[in-house]
Amino acid sequence: MDIEKELLCQRRTLKIRFRWSAGPYLGRFLLELKEEGRLWVVRCPGCGRFLLPPRIVCAQCYTRTPEFPEHWVRLSGKGTLVDWERVHYPQMDPETGTVRPEPYLHGTFRLEEGLLFVHYLGPEDVQESDLRVGLPVEMVMKPLEEREGKMTDIHYFRIVEGRR
Amino acid sequence: MKTREPLQVLGRLYVPYANWVGETTSQFLCELRDKRRLRGTGCSECGKVFMPPRSVCPTCLASLETWVDLPTTGLLMTYTSVHYSFGREYQPMDPPYLLGIIRLDGADTGLCHFLGETSFEELRVGMKVEAVFKENREGNILDIAYFRPIKAAS
Amino acid sequence: MARRTAIVGVGQTFHRSRRPDVHIGELCAEAVKAALEDAEIHVRDIQAFVTGNMELFEGRYVQDMWLADWIGAVGKPGIRVTTGGTTGGTLASVAFELVASGLYDLVLAVGFEKQFEGDTRAGLKTVADPLWIRWQTTGAIGYFSRQARYYMKETGAPEEAGAMVRVRLAAHARNNPHAHLRLDLESVEEVLKSPYLIPPLRQLDMCPTSEGACAIVVASEERAARMARRPVWVKDWTSVHKEAIYVRGGRHSVADLEMAASRLFRRNGIQKPMEEISVAEIYAPSTWAELEWLEAYGFCEKGTAWRLEEKGVFYWNREFPVNPSGGVVCTNPIGATGLIRVAEVALQLRGDAGPRQISRKPTLGFSSAWGGSGWTVAHLLSSSKD
Missing domain, CATH: 3.40.47.10 (Thiolase/Chalcone synthase)
Incomplete structure (x- = not known):
């Protein structure tokens, strides 16, 4: 008699906690985001480009950048919609093991200061048919008490009211 | 300018995995679960008997297809005691507990397992031990509850 | 030396x-x-x-x-x-x-x-910087859907172009007993029935x-000299990193691919890669990446790969065989994927590739691997020592 072989597996969940040091550049950026609800960049003293997120050295010209606030520039959080994409497939968040409901929208934004930025495009009921390249957008922060010093302290970017 | 403490961001990893043990180990664990039987595999080139069984010889990479019946008794090769706790998720038993490496009679390799019905003071390298099986077995190496010293008949 | x-x-x-x-x-x-x-x-x-x-x-x-x-x-x-x-x-x-x-x-x-x-997908997300981008990354699918979108926009390639790549790779994979997906995809229409992941990228466009x-x-x-097999000579190899991408907005740069290939070609005096190189096994995780990257490596002019695909020149029995193994879109055990490219080129140069052996006389082969936010490894293999 040919019995199908039973194959075994061992199931487990890897659960590890971390304390990631954000350092004086990204750490300062995240603190300002959490407490003031603003984005900051550092301007490279060598080649003049904005570094977002701020970092200690420019990877293009290798110039050391100063710590906050010298050469740091506060951004307006406003810009225009460059493009967006609709995410259709379920993905597990490796921090929580939960799956984000889909579909949802990701946007690319051209900030007023010229930089590109990527975040969710909200709110949840935003209609794709209302979206056009070039529409003005603004950053929406989560309520102060919900912020943790993470990029997700930004709730989403939305089309500026009255411009849909 | 106000100085600030650098930020530490609290993060975590939470990812599920299912690691498949393969045909050879599955067969070993199923027989352990269903028949309380311990079988190793032997290499015809090197002449070694492996417990737990392997499908590939570590020395010559030959495929090991010969199964060898082994008793549930063996020799204690070495032992230690564990006193500190690093979380029940990563530890199969609350400390303190005893761990030993047991070479089953007829095997050439050691099997790491718990030692029970004994104390650290009573243990000796080279003493005879036997496997004690769990009542409810699930198909993993912990279906052996522990090994215990074989008491001389009195 | x-x-x-x-x-x-x-x-x-x-x-x-x-x-x-x-x-x-x-x-x-x-x-x-x-x-x-x-x-x-x-x-x-x-x-x-x-x-x-x-x-x-x-x-x-x-x-x-x-x-x-x-x-x-x-x-x-x-x-x-x-x-x-x-x-x-x-x-x-x-x-x-x-x-x-x-x-x-x-x-x-x-x-x-x-x-x-x-x-x-969860595993791949852990590659991304946890302080900056891990929360929002959509992994390889997000990256390659945008890549596809920009390629279509810039070159005028229709949706059918990606599907043509998929049909070719399916035909190649059917010749390769080791391939994972050996699908009977015969027509562009069948590929275009595949569901979207992130438009315009469909499930069949992406690697398994x-x-x-x-x-x-x-x-x-x-x-x-003392081995049983005819040696396949390693002519040259290199790797290139780009600056880490912190903001993945807009078009993805292909600078790493361009630099890696042009460095290898320059160092080895290769002036017309498509004529001088007889087979390429490139690490392209999607059909659309395969088109754009053939251009980035310098095998053809920008915006022309999909035209050549239409003409069928990348088939294993044609002028410039690309991924005669079926490529990454048909087989992707990630840690092995880049090495499979090298192994497949070696088999081709030895003439031992069986049903997937290219028709063209194999002399020089190119293989590549790609990852992260822009990291390319490339190898040049040769059937002759010099």
Whole structure:
């Protein structure tokens, strides 16, 4: 008699906690985001480009950048919609093991200061048919008490009211 | 300018995995679960008997297809005691507990397992031990509850 | 001065979506034994081992230690390589370097992945910087949907172009018994019925998650002369990093691909890559990446790859065979994927590729690996020593 072989597996969940040091550049950026609800960049003293997120050295010209606030520039959080994409497939968040409901929208934004930025495009009921390249957008922060010093302290970017 | 403490961001990893043990180990664990039987595999080139069984010889990479019946008794090769706790998720038993490496009679390799019905003071390298099986077995190496010293008949 | 180096044996598993019948050690043993058999040597002849995968996919760490007694590496020197998507390519590069440097005469490299054991999408997200971008990354699918969108916009390629690539790769994979997806896709229409992941990228445009392993044996010139197989000579190799992408907005840069290929071609006097190179096994995780990257490597002008695809020139029996194995879109055990490219080119140059053997006379071959936010490894292999 040919019995199908039973194959075994061992199931487990890897659960590890971390304390990631954000350092004086990204750490300062995240603190300002959490407490003031603003984005900051550092301007490279060598080649003049904005570094977002701020970092200690420019990877293009290798110039050391100063710590906050010298050469740091506060951004307006406003810009225009460059493009967006609709995410259709379920993905597990490796921090929580939960799956984000889909579909949802990701946007690319051209900030007023010229930089590109990527975040969710909200709110949840935003209609794709209302979206056009070039529409003005603004950053929406989560309520102060919900912020943790993470990029997700930004709730989403939305089309500026009255411009849909 | 106000100085600030650098930020530490609290993060975590939470990812599920299912690691498949393969045909050879599955067969070993199923027989352990269903028949309380311990079988190793032997290499015809090197002449070694492996417990737990392997499908590939570590020395010559030959495929090991010969199964060898082994008793549930063996020799204690070495032992230690564990006193500190690093979380029940990563530890199969609350400390303190005893761990030993047991070479089953007829095997050439050691099997790491718990030692029970004994104390650290009573243990000796080279003493005879036997496997004690769990009542409810699930198909993993912990279906052996522990090994215990074989008491001389009195 | 670097020594001449050759590939003298290759082996791989039959790649599948899942291999519950073997654990990681046994999977690697299959590939290692196949490579040793191909080279007609015993594992004791190997002097050093290079191993690699992406550990986050299986959640099992320090694989170099756990693998040693499954690949015959006990007591021997070895190093683990884990460079993300490029792992397989880097495995080959490190093996080449260990031999070219004069340290060893016979080195074995093995790469593997068992993706069914973990959550590939969650695992891939952990690659992203946790402080900055991990929360929002959509992994490879997000990256390649945008890549496809911009390629279509800039070149005017219709949706059918990606589907044509898929049909070619399916035809190639059907010739390759080792390929994971060997689908009977005969027409563009069938591909266009595939559901969207992120438009315009469809499920069939994207690589699968596979379980499999690949191994190669690398020898010095002197040792290669005493081997059973005709050596495949390693002409050159390189790797290029881009600046990490912190904001993945707009069009993705292909600077790393351009730099890697142009460096290899310049150093080796190759002026017309498509004429001088007889076969390419490129690491392209999607159909659309394959088109754009053939242009980035300099095989054809910008915006023309999809026109050439229409004409069928990339088929295995045509002018410029691209991924005659079926490529990454048909088989993707990630830690092995880059090494499979090298192994497949080696088989082609030896003339041992069986039903997938290219029609063109094989003289020079190009293989690549890609990963992360812009990291390319590229190799140039040759059927002749000089």
